[in-house]
Amino acid sequence: MKDLLKENVFSYIFMLMFLSSIRKCFGVTSDTITTTHFLKDGEDNVIVSRGGTFEMGFFSPGNSKNRYVGMWYKNISVRTVVWVANREVPLTSRTGSLKVIEPGILVLVNGTNIVVWSTNTSRSVQNPIAQLLDSGNLVVKQAGDGSFLWQSFDHPTNTLFPGVKLGWNFVTGREVYLSSWKNEEDPAPGDYTYRCDPSGYPQNFLKKGSTAIYRSGPWNGLRFGGATNSRYSTFYKYVVVSTNTEVYFQYNLTSTVIAMLILNPNGVAQLLTWGDGEQAWVPFLVLPGDNCDTYKLCGSYGSCNSNDFPVLCGCLDKFVPNNSEAWNKADWSGGCVRRTQLNCSQGDVFLKYSQLKLPDTRNSWSNVTMTLEECKNMCSKNCSCMAYSNADIRDGGSGCLLWFNDLLDIRQVPKGGLDFYIRVAASESDDSPEQSNGKKGKALIWILASSVGVILVILSMLIYHRRRKKVLERKKKVQTNLLHLLLAGRLGHTGNCAEEFEIPLFDLSTIAKATNNFSVDVKIGEGGFGPVYKGMLEGQEIAVKRLSRTSTQGENEFMNEVLYIAKLQHRNLVKIIGCCIEGEEKMLIYEYMPNGSLDSFIFDDTQNKLLDWPKRFHIINSIARGIMYLHQDSQLRIIHRDLKANNILLDKDMNPKISDFGLAKICEEDVIEAKTSRVVGTRGYLSPEYALQGLYSVKSDVFSFGILVLEIVSGKSNRRFSHPDHYVNLLGHAWKTYKEGRSIELLDECLSDTCSRSEVVRSICVGLLCVQQCPEDRPSMSSVVFLLNNEGVLPQAKPPGFYIERNTNEVEFSSNQHANVTVSETPITILDVR
Numbered sequence: 001m002k003d004l005l006k007e008n009v010f011s012y013i014f015m016l017m018f019l020s021s022i023r024k025c026f027g028v029t030s031d032t033i034t035t036t037h038f039l040k041d042g043e044d045n046v047i048v049s050r051g052g053t054f055e056m057g058f059f060s061p062g063n064s065k066n067r068y069v070g071m072w073y074k075n076i077s078v079r080t081v082v083w084v085a086n087r088e089v090p091l092t093s094r095t096g097s098l099k100v101i102e103p104g105i106l107v108l109v110n111g112t113n114i115v116v117w118s119t120n121t122s123r124s125v126q127n128p129i130a131q132l133l134d135s136g137n138l139v140v141k142q143a144g145d146g147s148f149l150w151q152s153f154d155h156p157t158n159t160l161f162p163g164v165k166l167g168w169n170f171v172t173g174r175e176v177y178l179s180s181w182k183n184e185e186d187p188a189p190g191d192y193t194y195r196c197d198p199s200g201y202p203q204n205f206l207k208k209g210s211t212a213i214y215r216s217g218p219w220n221g222l223r224f225g226g227a228t229n230s231r232y233s234t235f236y237k238y239v240v241v242s243t244n245t246e247v248y249f250q251y252n253l254t255s256t257v258i259a260m261l262i263l264n265p266n267g268v269a270q271l272l273t274w275g276d277g278e279q280a281w282v283p284f285l286v287l288p289g290d291n292c293d294t295y296k297l298c299g300s301y302g303s304c305n306s307n308d309f310p311v312l313c314g315c316l317d318k319f320v321p322n323n324s325e326a327w328n329k330a331d332w333s334g335g336c337v338r339r340t341q342l343n344c345s346q347g348d349v350f351l352k353y354s355q356l357k358l359p360d361t362r363n364s365w366s367n368v369t370m371t372l373e374e375c376k377n378m379c380s381k382n383c384s385c386m387a388y389s390n391a392d393i394r395d396g397g398s399g400c401l402l403w404f405n406d407l408l409d410i411r412q413v414p415k416g417g418l419d420f421y422i423r424v425a426a427s428e429s430d431d432s433p434e435q436s437n438g439k440k441g442k443a444l445i446w447i448l449a450s451s452v453g454v455i456l457v458i459l460s461m462l463i464y465h466r467r468r469k470k471v472l473e474r475k476k477k478v479q480t481n482l483l484h485l486l487l488a489g490r491l492g493h494t495g496n497c498a499e500e501f502e503i504p505l506f507d508l509s510t511i512a513k514a515t516n517n518f519s520v521d522v523k524i525g526e527g528g529f530g531p532v533y534k535g536m537l538e539g540q541e542i543a544v545k546r547l548s549r550t551s552t553q554g555e556n557e558f559m560n561e562v563l564y565i566a567k568l569q570h571r572n573l574v575k576i577i578g579c580c581i582e583g584e585e586k587m588l589i590y591e592y593m594p595n596g597s598l599d600s601f602i603f604d605d606t607q608n609k610l611l612d613w614p615k616r617f618h619i620i621n622s623i624a625r626g627i628m629y630l631h632q633d634s635q636l637r638i639i640h641r642d643l644k645a646n647n648i649l650l651d652k653d654m655n656p657k658i659s660d661f662g663l664a665k666i667c668e669e670d671v672i673e674a675k676t677s678r679v680v681g682t683r684g685y686l687s688p689e690y691a692l693q694g695l696y697s698v699k700s701d702v703f704s705f706g707i708l709v710l711e712i713v714s715g716k717s718n719r720r721f722s723h724p725d726h727y728v729n730l731l732g733h734a735w736k737t738y739k740e741g742r743s744i745e746l747l748d749e750c751l752s753d754t755c756s757r758s759e760v761v762r763s764i765c766v767g768l769l770c771v772q773q774c775p776e777d778r779p780s781m782s783s784v785v786f787l788l789n790n791e792g793v794l795p796q797a798k799p800p801g802f803y804i805e806r807n808t809n810e811v812e813f814s815s816n817q818h819a820n821v822t823v824s825e826t827p828i829t830i831l832d833v834r
């Protein structure tokens with residue numbers, strides 16, 4: 001009797017174990033929900049797509065207690081929810097289950113079997129199932145059948161998967177669009193949407209409520225017409241398709257990279273790629289990309305140029321501000337009007353405007369088969385037609401696009417900009433239009449080149465200088481307004497950034513107290529433009545950079561830092577806490593970086609052991625992200641121009657932060673190359689085109705970054721490097737070993753036991769790609785981040801722009817915090833090694 005009981009208990013326990021193991025097995029492998037197999041909360045129950053890419057189950061976002069059914073990447077260490085079923089109707093307890101029921105719908109029921117969310121169907125089937133596909137599509141269908149009753153691709157939340165059609169189906173009358181989460185803990189639809197607008201010629205809009213924030217520009221057969229950062233990429237492609245039955249935007253991935261387009265709760269759309277090395281998402285594309293991406297910032301017929309920061313807006317040629325007073329105060333919303341009014345009966349003419357983002361096409365008309373000539377005729381016949389252009393730029397251009405309203409949301413796009421033709425009064429036809437602000441010099445250079453006579457030259461120079469003076473005066477006037485704008489967050493698109501941009505102003509007495517009256521005991525450095533002190537302000541350690549009274553150069557750099565750094569927010573950029581301007585005194589107050597600058601570690605024989613390989617790889621990656629942010633993701637596009645080991649500061653956890661924006665410049669896209677007669681920067685980090693010709697671009701920063709990478713890996717300074725066998729610098733040495741397949745030899749000896757060989761070799765290769773002779777060959781910073789973090793074959797580097805330095809009487813500088821380099825006023829002479 002006792003034995004029998006025992007036996008029964010055992011077999012019972014055995015059966016339990018058996019059952020649970022079956023269920024576990026089933027749970028792990030299943031990608032389907034059926035009428036008998038549910039997805040239940042509270043049991044770690046999930047379904048997984050067949051190839052193991054996506055997983056679905058119940059989850060609570062952040063600290064929220066609410067329960068949702070969601071989908072995420074199974075294999076990614078950071079839980080990234082890409083779709084939510086019941087985003088507006090959370091469950092409040094862990095009792096929900098997701099079932100399939102007849103006639104073919106998926107239902108989410110709570111603990112008392114009340115349906116809180118369900119899918120729809122217009123058909124009924126016998127044996128419905130729901131299946132999670134490897135594309136991230138959750139579909140409801142008849143078991144064994146291919147056609148879907150319902151699919152999650154028609155109901156995206158904040159994430160656009162490759163292959164999904166974002167837009168309108170005119171047959172079903174349904175629109176598919178993205179809407180942001182309310183916040184990180186609430187997936188309910190928030191303020192922002194990203195959608196394809198089919199009114200007029202199709203274009204994508206990012207909106208807050210019904211207010212447009214960003215516009216992609218019309219599709220021109222290849223890309224969005226004038227989008228600045230729809231950069232060429234090898235891993236995705238996109239199209240806009242427009243037919244009688246549907247209009248949609250769609251992108252596909254063309255490599256195995258993991259990527260997604262996501263709309264954040266704060267209204268920023270990002271194309272993210274997964275970085276395996278760093279185990280984090282890396283933004284490849286960010287919208288809006290800069291100030292000029294702000295929808296209709298410059299009003300009608302105004303044109304935005306981010307190079308002209310802070311005066312972003314100018315009127316198109318032949319146009320003048322509608323309200324000059326407001327315009328001069330940097331209130332550009334009134335836009336511009338024609339200098340000479342139209343008189344249609346007198347016969348207006350059309351002038352060509354180039355390199356621009358095409359205006360808003362919501363009030364436009366198009367025909368894809370007409371020629372440009374037919375297009376022009378059609379536009380001139382209708383007095384309310386304001387402009388025309390080709391609709392499709394492929395094969396020399398075809399189709400016709402007509403605008404019937406004032407032209408809105410125009411910006412300059414040096415590369416990727418388009419041509420269009422604007423109606424102006426007949427009397428304006430005598431010469432072709434100049435480009436708006438910033439391009440005035442071109443016509444003059446032309447006049448000079450074809451110099452008709454000395455007088456003409458002198459005259460034009462006079463005009464040029466007067467114009468230039470006016471522009472400068474205008475800039476100055478706006479400078480003060482600008483600070484107010486920054487404070488009010490007017491230049492941002494979210495409107496709630498006011499606090500973020502605030503630069504607190506401190507009293508001199510407060511700072512004097514914080515630094516023990518600028519005592520020598522707390523002086524931690526001496527830079528090119530003055531001493532740096534450590535202090536204590538409201539319980540926080542600070543570094544105070546004090547401008548010496550005699551430095552005029554320092555004054556410009558001071559303004560530079562206040563203007564630039566205040567707008568920059570990134571964990572890899574040093575944070576400004578405030579400034580102090582009182583009488584003659586000008587000071588900048590930063591967060592204090594207890595570990596000083598990077599050079600004091602990597603170039604020091606004892607300190608170098610404190611930075612093992614994982615830390616160094618993290619530093620390389622973080623610096624890359626900081627620069628990528630400067631070049632591309634911040635609202636301004638900034639070239640730092642003085643990247644070097646002693647401008648990289650380390651916080652208490654050895655996280656690097658880029659500092660010293662005194663020499664930084666705003667730039668437009670990666671293509672622009674600016675020229676300066678005064679080469680500033682630091683020997684050993686200057687790219688050849690900058691040092692020799694004074695040409696700088698984002699690619700000069702990429703070059704400096706490449707040097708930094710090689711220095712971090714090798715623990716040797718490029719300038720001070722010496723080798724017993726040859727006389728080339730570090731760069732030359734790195735290239736030599738790389739070519740001979742021995743690049744691992746570059747590694748700092750002290751690192752050998754902590755390193756991942758593949759990361760080291762990858763870093764060296766990326767470093768060498770960055771220092772290639774030709775700027776066009778160097779990768780962009782987003783590619784750098786991508787290359788550093790993804791396994792896969794790296795391109796072969798071409799020879800670096802390497803050189804030996806003839807001049808050795810260079811200025812030595814200490815490695816103190818914020819110490820600014822003394823810059824040489826004369827261009828630096830550089831010898832090619834070959």
Ligand SMILES: *[C@@H]1O[C@H](CO)[C@@H](O)[C@H](O)[C@H]1NC(C)=O
Pocket residue numbers: 051052053075
């Ligand atoms: C998941 O990640 C691991 C390690 O990163 C990798 O080995 C494996 O192939 C991945 N599996 C899938 C299905 O992507």
Ligand SMILES: *[C@@H]1O[C@H](CO)[C@@H](O)[C@H](O)[C@H]1NC(C)=O
Pocket residue numbers: 092093095110111112113114
């Ligand atoms: C299910 O929802 C119904 C209706 O909202 C509610 O009355 C009931 O309490 C819920 N049951 C549970 C277990 O949450």
Ligand SMILES: *[C@@H]1O[C@H](CO)[C@@H](O)[C@H](O)[C@H]1NC(C)=O
Pocket residue numbers: 118119120
């Ligand atoms: C299902 O259809 C009804 C009526 O057409 C609609 O109100 C509801 O929002 C739809 N639900 C879903 C999940 O599409």
Ligand SMILES: *[C@@H]1O[C@H](CO)[C@@H](O)[C@H](O)[C@H]1NC(C)=O
Pocket residue numbers: 163237238239250251252
């Ligand atoms: C994306 O892939 C789908 C399915 O293969 C295809 O139908 C579509 O044309 C592709 N779109 C683009 C932009 O390549």
Ligand SMILES: *[C@@H]1O[C@H](CO)[C@@H](O)[C@H](O)[C@H]1NC(C)=O
Pocket residue numbers: 300322323334335336337406
């Ligand atoms: C110019 O300003 C006037 C008055 O401020 C306004 O009514 C008009 O619409 C503006 N014109 C344009 C083209 O914006």
Ligand SMILES: *[C@@H]1O[C@H](CO)[C@@H](O)[C@H](O)[C@H]1NC(C)=O
Pocket residue numbers: 342343345346
């Ligand atoms: C347009 O030109 C005609 C003929 O010269 C003239 O009578 C008319 O007043 C003009 N209209 C405007 C608005 O200037």
Ligand SMILES: *[C@@H]1O[C@H](CO)[C@@H](O)[C@H](O)[C@H]1NC(C)=O
Pocket residue numbers: 367368369370374
């Ligand atoms: C487009 O233009 C062509 C040539 O002028 C014409 O034959 C065609 O009917 C037009 N299509 C539409 C939709 O207007």
Ligand SMILES: *[C@@H]1O[C@H](CO)[C@@H](O)[C@H](O)[C@H]1NC(C)=O
Pocket residue numbers: 365381382383384385404
């Ligand atoms: C001009 O074009 C507009 C917009 O298409 C149209 O409403 C208007 O009737 C046209 N006017 C003439 C004279 O054709």
